[in-house]
Amino acid sequence: xxxxxxxxxxxxxxxxxxxxxxxxxxxxxxxxxxxxxxxxxxxxxxxxxxxxxxxxxxxxxxxxxxxxxxxxxxxxxxxxxxxxxxxxxxxxxxxxxxxxxxxxxxxxxxxxxxxxxxxxxxxxxxxxxxxxxxxxxxxxxxxxxxxxxxxxxxxxxxxxxxxxxxxxxxxxxxxxxxxxxxxxxxxxxxxxxxxxxxxxxxxxxxxxxxxxxxxxxxxxxxxxxxxxxxxxxxxxxxxxxxxxxxxxxxxxxxxxxxxxxxxxxxxxxxxxxxxxxxxxxxxxxxxxxxxxxxxxxxxxxxxxxxxxxxxxxxxxxxxxxxxxxxxxxxxxxxxxxxxxxxxxxxxxxxxxxxxxxxxxxxxxxxxxxxxxxxxxxxxxxxxxxxxxxxxxxxxxxxxxxxxxxxxxxxxxxxxxxxxxxxxxxxxxxxxxxxxxxxxxxxxxxxxxxxxxxxxxxxxxxxxxxxxxxxxxxxxxxxxxxxxxxxxxxxxxxxxxxxxxxxxxxxxxxxxxxxxxxxxxxxxxxxxxxxxxxxxxxxxxxxxxxxxxxxxxxxxxxxxxxxxxxxxxxxxxxxxxxxxxxxxxxxxxxxxxxxxxxxxxxxxxxxxxxxxxxxxxxxxxxxxxxxxxxxxxxxxxxxxxxxxxxxxxxxxxxxxxxxxxxxxxxxxxxxxxxxxxxxxxxxxxxxxxxxxxxxxxxxxxxxxxxxxxxxxxxxxxxxxxxxxxxxxxxxxxxxxxxxxxxxxxxxxxxxxxxx
DNA sequence: CCACATTTAATTTTT
DNA sequence: TTAAATGTGG
Numbered sequence: 001x002x003x004x005x006x007x008x009x010x011x012x013x014x015x016x017x018x019x020x021x022x023x024x025x026x027x028x029x030x031x032x033x034x035x036x037x038x039x040x041x042x043x044x045x046x047x048x049x050x051x052x053x054x055x056x057x058x059x060x061x062x063x064x065x066x067x068x069x070x071x072x073x074x075x076x077x078x079x080x081x082x083x084x085x086x087x088x089x090x091x092x093x094x095x096x097x098x099x100x101x102x103x104x105x106x107x108x109x110x111x112x113x114x115x116x117x118x119x120x121x122x123x124x125x126x127x128x129x130x131x132x133x134x135x136x137x138x139x140x141x142x143x144x145x146x147x148x149x150x151x152x153x154x155x156x157x158x159x160x161x162x163x164x165x166x167x168x169x170x171x172x173x174x175x176x177x178x179x180x181x182x183x184x185x186x187x188x189x190x191x192x193x194x195x196x197x198x199x200x201x202x203x204x205x206x207x208x209x210x211x212x213x214x215x216x217x218x219x220x221x222x223x224x225x226x227x228x229x230x231x232x233x234x235x236x237x238x239x240x241x242x243x244x245x246x247x248x249x250x251x252x253x254x255x256x257x258x259x260x261x262x263x264x265x266x267x268x269x270x271x272x273x274x275x276x277x278x279x280x281x282x283x284x285x286x287x288x289x290x291x292x293x294x295x296x297x298x299x300x301x302x303x304x305x306x307x308x309x310x311x312x313x314x315x316x317x318x319x320x321x322x323x324x325x326x327x328x329x330x331x332x333x334x335x336x337x338x339x340x341x342x343x344x345x346x347x348x349x350x351x352x353x354x355x356x357x358x359x360x361x362x363x364x365x366x367x368x369x370x371x372x373x374x375x376x377x378x379x380x381x382x383x384x385x386x387x388x389x390x391x392x393x394x395x396x397x398x399x400x401x402x403x404x405x406x407x408x409x410x411x412x413x414x415x416x417x418x419x420x421x422x423x424x425x426x427x428x429x430x431x432x433x434x435x436x437x438x439x440x441x442x443x444x445x446x447x448x449x450x451x452x453x454x455x456x457x458x459x460x461x462x463x464x465x466x467x468x469x470x471x472x473x474x475x476x477x478x479x480x481x482x483x484x485x486x487x488x489x490x491x492x493x494x495x496x497x498x499x500x501x502x503x504x505x506x507x508x509x510x511x512x513x514x515x516x517x518x519x520x521x522x523x524x525x526x527x528x529x530x531x532x533x534x535x536x537x538x539x540x541x542x543x544x545x546x547x548x549x550x551x552x553x554x555x556x557x558x559x560x561x562x563x564x565x566x567x568x569x570x571x572x573x574x575x576x577x578x579x580x581x582x583x584x585x586x587x588x589x590x591x592x593x594x595x596x597x598x599x600x601x602x603x604x605x606x607x608x609x610x611x612x613x614x615x616x617x618x619x620x621x622x623x624x625x626x627x628x629x630x631x632x633x634x635x636x637x638x639x640x641x642x643x644x645x646x647x648x649x650x651x652x653x654x655x656x657x658x659x660x661x662x663x664x665x666x667x668x669x670x671x672x673x674x675x676x677x678x679x680x681x682x683x684x685x686x687x688x689x690x691x692x693x694x695x696x697x698x699x700x701x702x703x704x705x706x707x708x709x710x711x712x713x714x715x716x717x718x719x720x721x722x723x724x725x726x727x728x729x730x731x732x733x734x735x736x737x738x739x740x741x742x743x744x745x746x747x748x749x750x751x752x753x754x
Numbered sequence: 755c756c757a758c759a760t761t762t763a764a765t766t767t768t769t
Numbered sequence: 770t771t772a773a774a775t776g777t778g779g
Binding site: 056057058084085086087111185186188189248249251252351352353354408411413414415416417418449450556557558559575576577578599600601602615637 | 755756757765766767768769
């Protein structure tokens with residue numbers, strides 16, 4: 001209880017029955033959770049393994065684990081389960097999944113795997129991807145899954161053409177995943193809920209935890225809600241903490257009603273409010289508070305702090321994103337030299353990832369160390385994905401979607417046509433690709449050369465599998481196995497031919513992957529093995545296969561922020577979404593412009609604007625001492641330079657706490673010179689006479705009806721001319737009968753004069 | 755069958 | 770601007 005204020009103590013000392021902690025930013029929420037865990041174990045005498053704490057990211061889980069470890073003995077701390085919803089799902093499914101017909105080595109699909117599966121579903125059902133873009137269909141399905149709407153329920157509720165088509169796709173998609181022994185992210189939750197409702201497993205799961213704590217409760221979706229309440233159903237000791245003003249994942253199915261209606265679910269729930277902020281200066285907090293009061297759909301709440309008033313929040317107007325990056329870079333450097341902050345204690349936030357590039361360039365030139373919170377970036381690289389696909393192919397041969405990815409990477413003489421043939425045979429025979437490859441006699445119309453290539457690869461796969469399930473597996477290191485697969489697959493040699501720098505880098509990345517495997521094996525596997533030994537089913541294989549499965553699971557669940565290491569002493573760059581739950585002494589938020597924040601994709605409804613405002617609120621409240629907000633006059637997005645409108649949120653901030661600076665006119669960034677060169681290109685502004693600049697003229701030469709010649713397509717006639725991102729796009733109907741869209745500046749088009 | 759060249763499309767946020 | 774899809778020549 002040491003060092004806690006009244007409401008915090010109240011929350012910590014609450015033992016039995018539901019508890020809701022409404023915690024404003026910086027109010028010591030994490031502290032309350034960790035202390036409460038310690039209190040339950042040490043003061044009340046609850047067995048540590050009966051306590052479950054659920055966080056939003058693995059990183060948050062790790063931090064909480066560290067903090068709990070400071071309050072308990074090492075043995076006790078280890079026994080408390082602290083993880084994310086998704087990793088909890090994996091644990092439950094690993095242990096009980098067999099009742100749902102799930103195998104041990106199930107694959108976890110990321111969005112690109114999902115995309116492949118969906119494309120296959122579309123192809124099999126002969127539905128056009130034009131009308132049904134895979135992303136969009138997957139989005140609809142994801143939404144359904146988050147609301148626990150399964151295939152049957154979705155089909156029943158489908159009325160219009162779109163829904164009916166999606167229903168078909170949903171069914172086929174799920175069949176493909178099931179056949180592949182795969183689950184997507186949403187399935188991890190959905191299937192966990194199935195377990196909690198399954199007669200064979202419900203009791204065991206409900207009795208397993210006596211105390212359940214859920215952090216960031218405002219961002220839970222329906223599936224997570226049911227899961228959380230199911231887990232706590234045994235003894236009814238559920239504790240939810242969160243802040244409705246920080247709900248920023250509505251688009252991911254988060255239902256803010258979960259927190260707003262907690263008391264309706266549990267009329268006897270104790271409610272504790274934490275409103276004193278220990279993080280930010282008075283001015284920063286005031287800015288955040290005034291901003292968020294513009295939201296109408298919220299419960300009123302007053303934030304206050306005893307901290308010093310601090311510096312005003314700087315709002316800087318820049319000419320364009322390059323200057324913006326420069327201004328922020330100088331600011332960070334000044335914070336270090338003048339305010340005594342370290343780079344590790346500073347961050348730059350932005351609404352969309354694409355804004356990071358200019359910022360990176362600027363920091364790199366200035367020699368300021370930085371890290372980007374994109375934990376997935378490493379695993380997003382082609383070579384890493386390929387490498388992991390090989391490992392997954394060995395761990396789960398039934399996963400045909402995965403196998404198709406690497407069957408001819410690197411090239412080994414298996415063409416698209418051959419693959420299509422195999423897939424068709426697999427579909428009609430209801431067998432996996434792997435299965436089929438082991439018995440090629442069943443595939444019709446396969447030429448000898450292709451058959452030989454496939455056969456060879458099948459043999460290769462089988463040999464790895466033998467190794468995995470072999471007898472002496474206890475002795476084989478995971479690292480050695482991965483090295484072997486990378487060598488024998490030819491992946492390493494493929495990049496070793498080092499034709500380009502890129503190939504060189506890819507080779508290095510493969511090396512890095514091997515180090516990562518080794519690190520996992522040394523640091524995390526022993527703990528997992530220890531834990532597994534304690535569980536029932538200790539006789540389960542602890543061999544190579546088991547190790548590989550654990551590794552692949554871990555890799556699937558890494559999140560963007562997980563990679564952030566504050567000890568590195570570098571500035572952190574991340575999206576506003578990723579910033580949730582973190583804090584820094586100095587924060588810069590860039591791109592406060594209409595269309596960016598609030599984002600143009602979400603200005604349809606007031607509810608969406610309010611979510612964007614909460615996002616802005618989250619960003620502001622991450623700052624402890626210094627905060628800078630920037631916006632620009634012109635911004636180039638996707639090659640198109642456009643004038644911007646300052647974010648409406650800027651206008652909502654209290655002027656008395658701001659210091660507004662206009663640096664857009666500084667030498668080298670004058671709007672005049674700027675507009676003359678790049679800007680008129682876009683053709684948006686024509687205050688400069690009739691805009692008769694050079695590109696316009698070249699555009700003028702080509703009009704509808706102009707006769708042209710193309711080196712490839714021959715003679716043709718222009719059918720339309722339009723501006724496109726600073727370039728001119730022409731549509732030409734060629735005499736050959738084809739119509740092509742060409743960019744005038746790039747296409748080798750010449751005018752034919754009569 | 756494969757490597758390379760050309761063309762086209764796409765940019766919200768993520769476990 | 771870049772990654773992915775498509776087309777082309779060896």
